[in-house]
Amino acid sequence: MRSWPEFYNPWLSIAGYCAERVYRDEEVDLDRFLDQFQAPNGSIANSPAASAFFLLETERRGQAIVPERGARLRQYIHSRTPESIGYLDHVPHFVTAWSVMFENEVEHPLAHSHPAIAELCRELAHPSGLLCTVGATTIPGDTDSTACAMIAARIMERPTPATSSLDRMFDASEGAYRTFYFEHDLSLTTNIHMAGLLDLDGDRDRLAMLLAWLDRQTAHENTTCKWHLSPVYTMGEMARVLASVDHPVARSLAAVAARRLLNTQNGDGGWGHHGSTTEETAYSVLGVASVMRHGLVTPDISPALAQAHMFLTTRNPELTPLWLGKTLYCVQPLVPILRTVATQRLEQL
Structure with missing residues (x-):
């Protein structure tokens, strides 16, 4: 799917929703991915798990991301309640x-x-x-x-x-x-x-x-x-x-x-x-x-x-x-x- 021209297009691609798969995938451009799939609430595609795994991959690579975007992503993840959060935050x-x-x-x-x-x-x-x-x-x-x-x-x-x-x-x-x-x-x-x-x-x-x-x-x-x-x-x-x-x-x-x-x-x-x-x-x-x-x-x-x-x-x-x-x-x-x-x-x- 990464070779698909629309891989980074959030209107067509479920890559953001499935961002758990980004972890340990060196071929994903993290800056571009974050730019395209970060939602207004700071998450990756409104998915707590996708958001967490994306952040883990940035830390694993030791890659700095845009500070403002990174801060919003971390704030989203740290504000989740594991006991009650679903796989999407609302539908x-x-x-x-x-x-x-x-x-x-x-x-x-x-x-x-x-x-x-x-x-x-x-x-x-x-x-x-x-x-x-x-x-x-x-x-x-x-x-x-x-x-x-x-x-x-x-x-x-x-x-x-x-x-x-x-x-x-x-x-x-x-x-x-x-x-x-x-x-x-x-x-x-x-x-x-x-x-x-x-x-x-x-x-x-x-x-x-x-x-x-x-x-x-x-x-x-x-x-x-x-x-x-x-x-x-x-x-x-x-x-x-x-x-x-x-x-x-x-x-x-x-x-x-x-x-x-x-x-x-x-x-x-x-x-x-x-x-x-x-x-x-x-x-x-x-x-x-x-x-x-x-x-x-x-x-x-x-x-x-x-x-x-x-x-x-x-x-x-x-x-x-x-x-x-x-x-x-x-x-x-x-x-x-x-x-x-x-x-x-x-x-x-």
């Missing part, structure tokens, strides 16, 4: 876009007038064509975050860039989208969300290619997304998003996902790959409810949903780390939103 657009999408599943969604909405829509106009979950920083945007943000903006009837701005991320040999440049194994949920966006655009040809790719993946029992520990998230999103896509393959995939979810409900009424959690139960509920709304589930599943309602309403939401980054983490603001929306959706059935 505001993630919470905003996903919240809008999930809240849209209920009949009377919340009003969306928070300043974060306006900021999300502004970031969609980034010159790279990709939105980053962390906002204005030195991590490139990604296809999944951009697709979800575009869907959220359209829900709110805000202007969005053309979906064709994501064409550069389409891998024609696979018939699916990469999330980042140089991605080796493509993501299921990135492409589920892209299918939803392509359906909104009416791009039937690209949608058909993408659905064929998703069909091949599920035929091989590939039900786990690289960004999440639990297959419940993947199946929940497949059911929720694809049930509303007017295409026979999409409807078939949504129905298959719903059946898999119903077959894996836990005895306590919840869902969870390693024991029931609020987050996983909410994904399942929203997926199954979407499939029900579109008439794609034939058996009576009222008892299963009644159990799910009992699970969601009789216990406090736990903040289980299920998302996969450099470590497991929980998007904490999203969990209570998921619980509220899933509960409301069940009560509207």
Whole structure:
């Protein structure tokens, strides 16, 4: 990747986010790297670990860096709290876009007038064509975050860039989208969300290619997304998003996902790959409810949903780390939103 002409371009390159790999790599130009990937808060790409390893490499080489930049980098690192810090220091657009999408599943969604909405829509106009979950920083945007943000903006009837701005991320040999440049194994949920966006655009040809790719993946029992520990998230999103896509393959995939979810409900009424959690139960509920709304589930599943309602309403939401980054983490603001929306959706059935 170092030979790539865009290696030092923070709009396209994940080198800053992965700056742990700079340690003991003599070929990296540290001054140029710091100039390009230092974020406004002094970090390297808003990543505590990347920041620490970059600083260690400067010390290992005995290389002086611009004093003001070095001071800001050290201040950032020394102000972190190891017991509570995540692999990124914040992910505001993630919470905003996903919240809008999930809240849209209920009949009377919340009003969306928070300043974060306006900021999300502004970031969609980034010159790279990709939105980053962390906002204005030195991590490139990604296809999944951009697709979800575009869907959220359209829900709110805000202007969005053309979906064709994501064409550069389409891998024609696979018939699916990469999330980042140089991605080796493509993501299921990135492409589920892209299918939803392509359906909104009416791009039937690209949608058909993408659905064929998703069909091949599920035929091989590939039900786990690289960004999440639990297959419940993947199946929940497949059911929720694809049930509303007017295409026979999409409807078939949504129905298959719903059946898999119903077959894996836990005895306590919840869902969870390693024991029931609020987050996983909410994904399942929203997926199954979407499939029900579109008439794609034939058996009576009222008892299963009644159990799910009992699970969601009789216990406090736990903040289980299920998302996969450099470590497991929980998007904490999203969990209570998921619980509220899933509960409301069940009560509207």
